[in-house]
Amino acid sequence: MQNGSEPKKHTIAVLVENRFGVLSRVAGLFSARGYNIESLSVGETLDPTVSRMTLVVRGDEFVMEQVIKQLHKLIDVIKVTDLTEENHVEREMILLKVNAEPASRAEILRIADIFRAKVVDVTPTTYTLEATGDETKVTAIVELVRPFGIQELVRTGKVAIARGAKARGRKAEEKLGKVVEPAPASKEPVRDIGFED
Amino acid sequence: MKLTGARIFLECLKREGVDVVFGLPGGAVLPVYDALYDFPGLRHILVRQEAAAGHAAEGYARTTGKVGVALVTSGPAATNLVTALQDAYMDSIPIVAFTGQVPTHMIGNDAFQEADNVGITRSCTKHNFLVKDGKDLAPTIKEAFYIAATGRPGPVHVDLPKDVLVKEWPFEYPEKISLRSYNPTYDGHPGQIKKAASAMLRAKRPVLYVGGGAISSDAAAEVRRLAELTQIYVTTTLMGLGAFPSEHPLSLEMLGMHGTYYANMAVHHSDCLVAVGARFDDRVTGKVEMFAPNAEIIHIDIDPSSISKNIQVHIPIVGDCRRVLARLIKEVEGETREGVPSLVREARKQWAEQIARWKAEFPLRYDWDDEVIKPQYVIQEISNLTRGEALIVTGVGQHQMWAAQYYRFKHPRAWCTSGGLGTMGYGLPTALGVQAAHPDQLVVNIDGDGSFVMNSQELATVYESRLPVKTVIINNGYHGMVRQWQEIIYKERYCAIDLSASPDFVKLAEAYGCVGIRATKPSEVVPALEKAFSTPGPVVVDMQVDREEDVFPMVPAGGANKDMILERPNKDVKAKAAKSQTGF
Numbered sequence: 001m002q003n004g005s006e007p008k009k010h011t012i013a014v015l016v017e018n019r020f021g022v023l024s025r026v027a028g029l030f031s032a033r034g035y036n037i038e039s040l041s042v043g044e045t046l047d048p049t050v051s052r053m054t055l056v057v058r059g060d061e062f063v064m065e066q067v068i069k070q071l072h073k074l075i076d077v078i079k080v081t082d083l084t085e086e087n088h089v090e091r092e093m094i095l096l097k098v099n100a101e102p103a104s105r106a107e108i109l110r111i112a113d114i115f116r117a118k119v120v121d122v123t124p125t126t127y128t129l130e131a132t133g134d135e136t137k138v139t140a141i142v143e144l145v146r147p148f149g150i151q152e153l154v155r156t157g158k159v160a161i162a163r164g165a166k167a168r169g170r171k172a173e174e175k176l177g178k179v180v181e182p183a184p185a186s187k188e189p190v191r192d193i194g195f196e197d
Numbered sequence: 198m199k200l201t202g203a204r205i206f207l208e209c210l211k212r213e214g215v216d217v218v219f220g221l222p223g224g225a226v227l228p229v230y231d232a233l234y235d236f237p238g239l240r241h242i243l244v245r246q247e248a249a250a251g252h253a254a255e256g257y258a259r260t261t262g263k264v265g266v267a268l269v270t271s272g273p274a275a276t277n278l279v280t281a282l283q284d285a286y287m288d289s290i291p292i293v294a295f296t297g298q299v300p301t302h303m304i305g306n307d308a309f310q311e312a313d314n315v316g317i318t319r320s321c322t323k324h325n326f327l328v329k330d331g332k333d334l335a336p337t338i339k340e341a342f343y344i345a346a347t348g349r350p351g352p353v354h355v356d357l358p359k360d361v362l363v364k365e366w367p368f369e370y371p372e373k374i375s376l377r378s379y380n381p382t383y384d385g386h387p388g389q390i391k392k393a394a395s396a397m398l399r400a401k402r403p404v405l406y407v408g409g410g411a412i413s414s415d416a417a418a419e420v421r422r423l424a425e426l427t428q429i430y431v432t433t434t435l436m437g438l439g440a441f442p443s444e445h446p447l448s449l450e451m452l453g454m455h456g457t458y459y460a461n462m463a464v465h466h467s468d469c470l471v472a473v474g475a476r477f478d479d480r481v482t483g484k485v486e487m488f489a490p491n492a493e494i495i496h497i498d499i500d501p502s503s504i505s506k507n508i509q510v511h512i513p514i515v516g517d518c519r520r521v522l523a524r525l526i527k528e529v530e531g532e533t534r535e536g537v538p539s540l541v542r543e544a545r546k547q548w549a550e551q552i553a554r555w556k557a558e559f560p561l562r563y564d565w566d567d568e569v570i571k572p573q574y575v576i577q578e579i580s581n582l583t584r585g586e587a588l589i590v591t592g593v594g595q596h597q598m599w600a601a602q603y604y605r606f607k608h609p610r611a612w613c614t615s616g617g618l619g620t621m622g623y624g625l626p627t628a629l630g631v632q633a634a635h636p637d638q639l640v641v642n643i644d645g646d647g648s649f650v651m652n653s654q655e656l657a658t659v660y661e662s663r664l665p666v667k668t669v670i671i672n673n674g675y676h677g678m679v680r681q682w683q684e685i686i687y688k689e690r691y692c693a694i695d696l697s698a699s700p701d702f703v704k705l706a707e708a709y710g711c712v713g714i715r716a717t718k719p720s721e722v723v724p725a726l727e728k729a730f731s732t733p734g735p736v737v738v739d740m741q742v743d744r745e746e747d748v749f750p751m752v753p754a755g756g757a758n759k760d761m762i763l764e765r766p767n768k769d770v771k772a773k774a775a776k777s778q779t780g781f
Contacts, residue, residue, distance in 0.1 A: 017378055020327070025319060032320050062505070069502035075324040075344060078378040 251281020410474015
């Protein structure tokens with residue numbers, strides 16, 4: 001298929017059955033079809049039988065259409081939403097173990113303060129910082145503390161949620177009778193990809 | 198009521214309407230075989246290698262429309278089965294394969310005959326299950342059959358640990374299942390169907406391109422009705438053969454790499470291509486940029502991921518082929534006069550004339566020889582003698598393409614071939630599954646000498662289980678299709694293709710208790726086939742054919758369909774073909 005557009009990053013929310021093997025089905029799909037996952041994070045939702053994955057994938061519009069359709073084809077996948085196309089919030093958490101010599105300790109704390117990061121562990125020679133934010137913010141703090149010497153770094157991968165009153169995944173939960181209160185009607189048309197012709 | 202897991206398994210099969218199981222026992226699955234010992238109403242056919250169990254289940258499924266069942270043990274049995282699962286996955290054949298597994302407490306300990314069965318089959322099944330708790334056994338089996346048969350059909354694998362089979366569990370067969378995450382779309386979008394109808398009525402040069410999905414959804418009657426109603430020419434894919442009669446005046450027969458010249462030309466020049474349950478496979482499209490470049494493309498498919506995967510589709514319709522076509526027929530009925538939309542009457546007349554010219558110019562043809570058997574002639578005679586009423590199975594290679602080109606197809610679900618995966622050795626095991634489902638019908642396995650030996654051990658199965666499959670080996674002593682590519686594309690640098698040291702197939706057949714017949718001259722072809730078809734048990738016919746006959750027409754891989762090679766090429770054409778291949 002001819003590429004129709006420039007590849008760009010997409011953030012996709014996938015609701016799946018909280019079952020053994022689902023993660024490997026999703027990961028396997030990406031490797032089998034040659035798509036690249038930039039990050040993936042998984043966790044339980046309000047409904048313990050449902051997990052939510054947030055995937056960051058790079059691709060042009062045709063690749064993305066296939067990614068979403070193929071995800072949907074997996075039997076354990078309940079719902080797939082490309083959040084990139086709509087107003088949404090993305091966050092990632094990072095833990096950074098940074099060299100903290102006496103001369104630089106104050107400076108590191110100032111940087112942490114600017115980024116509203118927390119010091120979660122301290123030793124005579126290091127600080128461990130916890131920061132959250134979108135991709136640019138997380139990358140910025142890494143770059144700023146890099147000169148002091150980063151000993152270890154761990155990122156959670158992105159999680160994302162749509163802005164506004166309408167809830168994702170509500171439909172799946174409604175089927176189970178988990179959601180009592182009806183969702184307020186959204187005025188904005190919401191694009192759920194994968195199923196309509 | 199409490200039953201052992203093994204007994205629950207058999208009760209579930211019975212309730213799913215399973216009458217035949219193709220299998221091979223072994224350690225982990227022995228509890229099932231122990232329960233089978235005195236379980237009435239289920240026929241077990243013992244195959245000689247596990248892949249054969251899978252292929253037999255495919256043959257059973259494709260020709261009956263029911264789900265085929267294979268049952269094998271853990272480890273090597275499960276890995277042997279993988280080829281059949283991938284084959285069924287690519288051709289959308291509904292089978293459920295059960296494998297034994299080591300007891301749950303030993304999983305992951307590298308136990309004897311342990312393999313990560315579900316890990317291995319995950320990417321070659323529509324879905325798979327590992328049953329870790331006996332109370333899940335019945336619901337899982339129910340779901341497995343449901344998933345295999347619905348939506349886009351496909352293989353489902355269920356892994357059964359030994360302790361789950363041995364222990365007793367309360368048994369209740371679930372009446373219903375609810376899978377909130379799996380809801381195939383069956384009815385096409387009415388607006389899209391309207392759009393498609395109007396595009397078809399406007400079209401000056403329309404073509405219906407019908408694939409295996411039309412067979413799976415039993416849409417042959419609808420395809421024919423729509424074609425006749427709108428006077429649209431029909432071409433089918435390899436998997437779609439039988440969905441439209443070969444000898445119908447509107448038939449263009451098969452398209453693609455070894456399709457007919459007129460089918461490929463019609464598709465290339467069409468202005469409206471209606472794909473029905475077909476997936477624009479590379480063997481069909483050739484070079485995608487050059488495939489139907491001027492056509493508005495309508496695609497009817499139950500699998501949304503098939504749409505706009507290889508080719509940009511203009512009017513997609515997600516739904517079951519039969520239901521969508523029925524709606525489409527309603528839309529176009531009344532809009533046509535004598536089958537032709539009045540607006541484009543003149544253009545359609547010219548189109549029919551053009552197609553008639555293509556058909557007259559380059560029909561399927563081969564050079565007759567008085568001394569040497571031409572493989573195409575064998576297929577023609579099989580077609581004549583069976584009057585197109587036999588159930589045909591093939592292996593993979595040149596003989597498969599000749600069968601597709603020269604057999605006159607009349608009915609759907611009467612043709613089994615390995616289309617997507619191209620599994621050599623598919624013929625005999627699949628044929629035995631077909632025969633098990635249709636004990637009173639003539640089943641002909643058209644095989645190649647290379648393909649046949651990959652599963653010739655199944656002669657023991659057909660003999661033992663009284664399955665009178667007639668195998669006709671188109672024996673040219675070569676891996677013929679590979680030889681053809683090396684001849685045309687790789688400058689006649691023949692490498693690892695000579696099979697002249699194959700066994701004596703007549704003696705081989707006899708060694709297994711079957712009847713062997715040989716033909717070496719054209720005059721012997723009909724008598725050999727007549728004898729084969731009238732012999733009651735399984736027969737192998739060794740047809741010693743022209744060793745260097747090639748399949749034409751041909752589009753070299755990566756080439757454009759409009760540039761077909763129509764006959765044995767000269768140097769220049771070969772040089773061009775070699776280029777297209779290296780460019781691919």
